[in-house]
Amino acid sequence: MENNTVISIRNLHKSYKNGASVNKVLKGVNIDIQSGQIIGYIGPNGAGKSTTVKILCGILTDFEGEIKVLGMDLRTQDIDIKKRIGYIPENAALYDTLTPSEYLQFVGELHGMKVGDIQVKIARLLDLFEMKSHANERMNSFSKGMKQKILIISGLIHNPDIIFMDEPLSGLDANAVIIVKRVLQQLAKEGKTIFYSSHIMDVVEKISDRIILIDNGVVLADGSYADLNSESDNESLENLFTKLTGNSGHSETANEIINVFEN
Numbered sequence: 340m341e342n343n344t345v346i347s348i349r350n351l352h353k354s355y356k357n358g359a360s361v362n363k364v365l366k367g368v369n370i371d372i373q374s375g376q377i378i379g380y381i382g383p384n385g386a387g388k389s390t391t392v393k394i395l396c397g398i399l400t401d402f403e404g405e406i407k408v409l410g411m412d413l414r415t416q417d418i419d420i421k422k423r424i425g426y427i428p429e430n431a432a433l434y435d436t437l438t439p440s441e442y443l444q445f446v447g448e449l450h451g452m453k454v455g456d457i458q459v460k461i462a463r464l465l466d467l468f469e470m471k472s473h474a475n476e477r478m479n480s481f482s483k484g485m486k487q488k489i490l491i492i493s494g495l496i497h498n499p500d501i502i503f504m505d506e507p508l509s510g511l512d513a514n515a516v517i518i519v520k521r522v523l524q525q526l527a528k529e530g531k532t533i534f535y536s537s538h539i540m541d542v543v544e545k546i547s548d549r550i551i552l553i554d555n556g557v558v559l560a561d562g563s564y565a566d567l568n569s570e571s572d573n574e575s576l577e578n579l580f581t582k583l584t585g586n587s588g589h590s591e592t593a594n595e596i597i598n599v600f601e602n
């Protein structure tokens with residue numbers, strides 16, 4: 340384990356039980372992540388990405404294996420870890436009868452921030468995300484993208500050392516996507532670590548220092564985009580993804596779907 344390792348995952352297993360049946364979702368995942376890295380965690384639907392993120396954020400506590408985050412044991416020091424990480428899920432139940440100002444104030448106070456500091460940060464961040472004019476509107480009238488912007492701000496407001504993101508760009512328009520990508524790159528330069536889980540290959544390819552491909556609960560590939568590309572002799576991450584996860588035949592599948600609709 341290197342000195343600046345901020346996440347260490349050893350032999351991680353996770354199963355979901357449903358009555359008598361057991362679904363083994365993570366099957367011995369081992370990963371070390373250093374500070375300042377943007378990790379693209381990719382894999383097909385059901386691969387185990389969200390499960391990994393929820394475990395690392397201390398949301399799912401029923402797992403096997405050893406995990407250290409920022410040098411602390413996830414099983415025994417989860418509260419201290421949670422103070423120093425941010426979690427941005429794809430969809431979360433915001434308290435949408437509140438306004439962004441009220442909600443973000445509440446989140447900042449939960450993190451123990453000073454009221455004055457929270458207000459300054461809220462004003463700046465809402466402005467940067469082009470949400471200033473909606474600061475005092477109730478969020479139950481917001482579009483998906485507007486709510487997603489508030490979620491992103493709420494995950495970053497306490498200046499976390501590690502930011503976990505699960506499909507964070509879902510619902511965002513092109514301008515917001517560009518802003519978020521730049522923010523992530525800047526945060527990584529400042530030494531923050533970003534764990535970015537997604538199946539939108541295009542974005543992962545562009546922003547990640549390192550790509551980890553998971554399928555069926557097992558890590559299939561781990562390296563920089565250039566490494567993975569040269570090893571696999573493929574032109575794009577999408578091709579590599581297809582090759583390693585064994586899901587070729589997309590055109591045939593698309594044609595079959597069209598046939599079903601048309602006949």
Ligand SMILES: Nc1ncnc2c1ncn2[C@@H]1O[C@H](COP(=O)(O)OP(=O)(O)OP(=O)(O)O)[C@@H](O)[C@H]1O
Nearest residue numbers: 355362364382383384385386387388389390391538
């Ligand atoms: N709360 C749960 N209870 C039971 N099974 C679950 C639960 N959450 C996830 N699973 C199952 O675990 C497997 C992995 O799900 P997970 O959400 O981690 O995958 P994912 O890689 O994030 O997929 P996607 O890209 O579709 O979001 C799937 O088979 C899913 O059905």
